Amino acid sequence: xxxxxxxxxxxxxxxxxxxxxxxxxxxxxxxxxxxxxxxxxxxxxxxxxxxxxxxxxxxxxxxxxxxxxxxxxxxxxxxxxxxxxxxxxxxxxxxxxxxxxxxxxxxxxxxxxxxxxxxxxxxxxxxxxxxxxxxxxxxxxxxxxxxxxxxxxxxxxxxxxxxxxxxxxxxxxxxxxxxxxxxxxxxxxx
Amino acid sequence: xxxxxxxxxxxxxxxxxxxxxxxxxxxxxxxxxxxxxxxxxxxxxxxxxxxxxxxxxxxxxxxxxxxxxxxxxxxxxxxxxxxxxxxxxxxxxxxxxxxxxxxxxxxxxxxxxxxxxxxxxxxxxxxxxxxxxxxxxxxxxxxxxxxxxxxxxxxxxxxxxxxxxxxxxxxxxxxxxxxxxxxxxxxxxxxxxxxxxxxxxxxxxxxxxxxxx
Numbered sequence: 564x565x566x567x568x569x570x571x572x573x574x575x576x577x578x579x580x581x582x583x584x585x586x587x588x589x590x591x592x593x594x595x596x597x598x599x600x601x602x603x604x605x606x607x608x609x610x611x612x613x614x615x616x617x618x619x620x621x622x623x624x625x626x627x628x629x630x631x632x633x634x635x636x637x638x639x640x641x642x643x644x645x646x647x648x649x650x651x652x653x654x655x656x657x658x659x660x661x662x663x664x665x666x667x668x669x670x671x672x673x674x675x676x677x678x679x680x681x682x683x684x685x686x687x688x689x690x691x692x693x694x695x696x697x698x699x700x701x702x703x704x705x706x707x708x709x710x711x712x713x714x715x716x717x718x719x720x721x722x723x724x725x726x727x728x729x730x731x732x733x734x735x736x737x738x739x740x741x742x743x744x745x746x747x748x749x750x751x752x753x
Numbered sequence: 754x755x756x757x758x759x760x761x762x763x764x765x766x767x768x769x770x771x772x773x774x775x776x777x778x779x780x781x782x783x784x785x786x787x788x789x790x791x792x793x794x795x796x797x798x799x800x801x802x803x804x805x806x807x808x809x810x811x812x813x814x815x816x817x818x819x820x821x822x823x824x825x826x827x828x829x830x831x832x833x834x835x836x837x838x839x840x841x842x843x844x845x846x847x848x849x850x851x852x853x854x855x856x857x858x859x860x861x862x863x864x865x866x867x868x869x870x871x872x873x874x875x876x877x878x879x880x881x882x883x884x885x886x887x888x889x890x891x892x893x894x895x896x897x898x899x900x901x902x903x904x905x906x907x908x909x910x911x912x913x914x915x916x917x918x919x920x921x922x923x924x925x926x927x928x929x930x931x932x933x934x935x936x937x938x939x940x941x942x943x944x945x946x947x948x949x950x951x952x953x954x955x956x957x958x959x960x961x962x963x964x965x966x
Contacts, residue, residue: 580764580767581769581770581772582769583767583768583769584767585764585765585766585767586764588763588764588767589760589761589764592760592763592764593760596756596760600756618756621756622754622756622759625756625759625760625763626759626763627906627966629763631837631905631906631966632770633770633771633772633774633775634772634775634835634836634837634905634906635772635836636772636775636836636839637772639836639838639839640838643837643838643839644836644837644838645838646838647837647838647908648837648838648906648908650908651837651906651908655965683755684755685754685755686754686755686756688754689754690754690758690759690762705762708765708766709762709763709765709766710762710765712765712766713766714766715766730768733766733768734768737763745966
């Protein structure tokens with residue numbers, strides 16, 4: 564708890580991740596999830612919402628950051644990018660659950676770098692169920708490349724698709740998954 | 754689902770990503786949206802017959818200067834609004850300058866003209882066509898720009914919608930300028946400025962619903 568990761572460290576991991584370094588990217592997401600958890604829990608306290616909702620939001624934010632990571636400009640600071648997305652997702656959550664920001668102040672600039680490592684909490688989102696909501700081709704691509712860990716070449720050979728078609732399917736699949744997540748969360752809360 | 758599971762999924766077989774993609778998509782949207790607006794103009798009102806004629810070229814250039822300065826500052830704003838955490842607040846002032854300049858020029862022009870000429874200067878011959886055509890021509894660029902923004906990650910949806918409206922309205926007005934037979938400063942200030950402002954307002958109103966992610 565409350566270990567602070569510096570902007571520079573996170574930015575370096577992000578840039579490596581953008582270049583395709585999976586280990587750096589995994590390390591980044593672990594650190595970010597701890598920071599986001601602390602941020603969302605801190606915000607949700609005002610609304611009597613607990614760790615499960617916080618975990619939903621952590622996952623939705625991570626998914627959003629992943630599918631929109633091309634919008635991060637390497638010349639800019641990384642932390643403001645992260646918190647702009649986190650804050651956007653939180654305001655969106657309030658809108659969906661019809662709670663007013665007047666009920667509680669939304670911190671414009673949250674205290675950055677506070678971490679909460681209680682990763683044992685499960686979100687209310689079910690991966691199998693989410694996968695069931697996306698088109699078959701995209702689901703198969705996610706299953707083989709992202710879950711079974713086959714390389715793109717192996718997945719292409721297995722399905723008879725071209726490698727670029729597999730990549731496109733994975734890319735689209737993640738976008739479908741992000742919007743399925745969004746819909747599921749709206750569903751839970753209403 | 755545990756967050757660890759999601760992290761594992763996201764980082765397995767990670768693909769490299771180019772960040773220039775975002776800026777390029779915006780530039781492409783402005784170019785193709787502008788071309789679309791021009792196409793709609795050609796299909797409806799057509800080019801002004803003497804568009805290459807010497808006497809009126811000055812006014813066409815003036816209209817284009819006004820509109821291109823709006824498109825330029827609008828594009829700069831969009832390239833920030835599309836990326837989370839980038840604040841373009843200072844640029845908003847830049848958008849007001851062309852409006853102020855053309856408004857002032859229109860008022861000065863009226864002040865030095867005979868009041869009897871005001872009516873024709875303000876209304877021109879085709880104010881109603883202008884009123885109708887600029888928003889019509891703005892539809893294609895508006896749709897294309899919304900599409901481009903949806904691929905990014907705008908976090909201020911109201912401002913993003915407004916600026917999309919501003920740029921789309923300006924592109925629509927550029928297309929209209931190639932038809933527009935009315936050459937007077939008060940006309941440009943009122944109808945061009947007004948219609949672009951209207952498109953901005955519409956963008957601000959419907960933007961949040963279209964851009965949500």
